Amino acid sequence: MNSIIFETAFQQGFLYVFAVFGIVISFRLMNFPDLTVDGSFTLGGAVVAVLLSNGYSIAFSISIAIIAGFLAGVTTALLNRKLGISKILSGILVMLILYSVNLRIMGKANTSLLRTNTLFSPFESLDNIILLLFLFAVAAIVLLGLLYLTTTKLGLFIRATGDNEFMVRSKGINTNWVFIIGIGLSNALIAFSGAMVAQSQGFSDVSMGIGMIITALAALIIGESFVSVIQTIKRLFKKKSEIENKNKSYLPWDTFNEFFGAILGSFLYFLIIAICLQLGLAPTDLKLATGILVIVGIALRFKKTTSETYQKAKL
């Protein structure tokens, strides 16, 4: 096993981690199984590719991609909240609509960025480690932003709405707004991930988002399992009083751990995939392998535990 595998896994992991953050917000915090992901990921890639190849600046193109993703999420939330379409179906509908929208945006099935200046062009002549450091910095900034969001009132409302919407509404909070903002934010992150991936691979393709939801979920499940293992090991070495003190922390550590798990899982997922490919897994079987990984991950939890994890495993 050589270092290239690690480098590729890191690079891929840091490109896709934003999509996993998005999944954390929709699936975990808001309890909204949002299937818009497959569409909004491609949307981010399509918007950035078309804008960049038309000569717009990198910052502008990425910003518009993020806004487009946000609007896609808002559409899903509105379909669910205002038109009474179920959570799953509203996601599927927007995903389907976005397939045509993405084709409209690009005008064809794919757009090349090979001769266009992208975010990654300056790194082509530099050492790979600098690119990794840059990606790490971007991921760290987004992570800090999300951790900050978790500690705000809006963050509290987002978590509470996913937890018990009835109660939140009865306290006078308009949960429709919370849903719109939360799902919008989730999809904005996913579109950002799509924009980064498109620039990194040098093209945007209308089918680049297919199966994204499962990829992100697989990464998240691996990450969560890893974090829970780390916590168990930590607990073994800690005194009881220290654990009690930790439990008295005011910060929402569970949510923080979800985000940390997203980063870890994103890296580990691509590492596992890279290793499997090197061991002879056919690239066409990748989605099958990912699907099985998710099934096994959820099944193991389901077998393992308490009602709390049971609820999470149900998705």
Next chain:
Amino acid sequence: MSTTPILEIKNLTVVYNANTPYEVVALKDFSLKVEKGEIIVITGGNGSGKSTLLQAICGTVPIKTGKILINGIDITKWSANKRARFIGSVHQDTMLGTCPNLTIQENFQLANTKKWWLPLLYNLKLNGKQLENIKNIGLQLENRGTSKINMLSGGQRQAIAVCLAFENMKPILLFDEFTSALDESTARTVLKFTFDSAKKNEATLLMVMHKFVIIKNNYQRIITL
């Protein structure tokens, strides 16, 4: 001189599964006037529409005909969260009143303000009044502010839900058989706390009760449905 009643219900009719073979008329042509500060007990047999009445006032069940006025303002078409400006509620189901995956403290934060753009200084402890309220319900929960609600029993959750209803004091409180998950002595303590707090804040209290023997003479009116 007659004053505007704080809560007025005019000819309220609530029908479940309307226009289907399973149609059930839960409330028919019900009218009620409630003055400020009144404590009213609503009682009646199972299925007589007690809970439906409270839910209709909260805005969680659709109304077929009739009007609901608070302080003379027609709120019939308001959403549940808009009505919550005036109405605090506790439901019979212990799972409804609190967010299970949030800590006690976070639940109090949630009940305290609805402005989402405000930053939350995360280390905010429960304030004196909140701690006193938790103490008064007598379940030794005052040192467990950072415990998650799902670590508590059903009765403890309900007691916290009662405390939450007195946060950010609303003029009208609707309590639906809220003591059914509590043991006898806790029920008495929580009821005493409820009456004391409601009287202190001059809140109007409508409560659905079966075991109203233990309320003694704290109520002003009984309505039987």
